[in-house]
Amino acid sequence: MIPKSFDYYAPASLDEAIRLLGENEEAKVLAGGQSLLPMMKLRLAAPTALVDIAKLPGLSYVRDEGDQLAIGALTTHDSIEHDRTIKDRFTAINDAVVRIGDQQVRNIGTVGGSACHADPAADLPTVLLVLDAQFVIQGREGQRVVPARDFFVDVFATAVGHDEILTEVRLAYPPPRSASAYVKHSLREADFAIAMVGAAVTVGDGNVCRGVRIGLGSAGPTPLRATSAERYLDGKALDDDAIATAAEMAVEGADPPSDVHGSREYRMEMIKVLTRRSLKLAVGRVK
């Protein structure tokens, strides 16, 4: 299968890339292409131009910046998987990337590409919401920083404007005695998940919850925070009963689709199961 014809640009700088996007209304940004190209081959997407930013220098890194970790938008899933800090401090990201696609996809697919593609059934958007990531977006006028809750706008739509490019994802280091986890359920390993849940917790004395974020994927047009479950858990001891109650509450506001992969009812039940599992896994990881 061959995509529809398009013009191809390989700009030498971010500024040039942004200018090209401004000049081509139907242009799309190409990074690794592991989501975009399959859609173009199936002609679900037919941009008239691609602006290939993969070779732009200085956008692939994982950098410690004191109180936060900065991840360049062109960092591949494979590089993320092998990053020690991410594995230790942002474990949910590691949980997610080791199961993204397969080795070949992880070798070229990028964090920024996955975030901007904003597929509600993809792994990273949910995890980045759970970890309260900040998204650095470069435009003609300079850069702006958008928090995760405002970044994912709709199915395949983000806060990144047409002539803007996501350049970096920032993660604040969690306080001591924090941990995170991400779990998903799919019938076959390489399939898109039927349900996915991430959890990040901070635990105080007596196993009391001092902060929690729960994120659901495949449960609506964008990744969702399970806010009532979060509010319920805050200040409570994180025992089995509390976690079980929170898991029941996690589906409030969830609106998963019914399709060939799983019915709405099945997905709702799986969200509860996975909320329980992700919370227990995260709590168990707290050191």
Next chain:
Amino acid sequence: MKVNGKQVGGTVEPRTLLVNFIRDDLGLTGTHVGCDTGHCGACTVMVDGRTVKSCMVLAVQARGAEILTVEGLAQGDKLHPIQEAFWKNHGLQCGFCTPGLLMSGLYLLQRNPDPTDEEIRRGIEGNLCRCTGYVNVVKSVRAASKSMRKGGEGGARA
């Protein structure tokens, strides 16, 4: 770009997939088109030392890159240790998926010269085989791991 050590060039439509450039323009038909949807991995090649599915990459994305295809593994009549291992351990039956599996197997062994069976299975997760059924593929990669560690040169090359 460089393919199997040889400088090659050409002008293509931007929408030309890397696999089509390799097969149709360069005549290197060892790299197979299987599913053409990014699932099967038969079209796996190395681009700058990393495996990618060449049906999921545009030829223009690989401009200036160094490409390794299955044709670049053997040296003259001498098979690459991983090819030798697949041959000796019946790691192929119909052979359609083999070019991709050789690439994924080699990539794994370059990064992890002594993998466990579980690591081998994860290393070839992006390659589907419809006849051999993976047991002999895993056995072959394990055998290649042994011979490449003994020989040394196989791992350093390619």
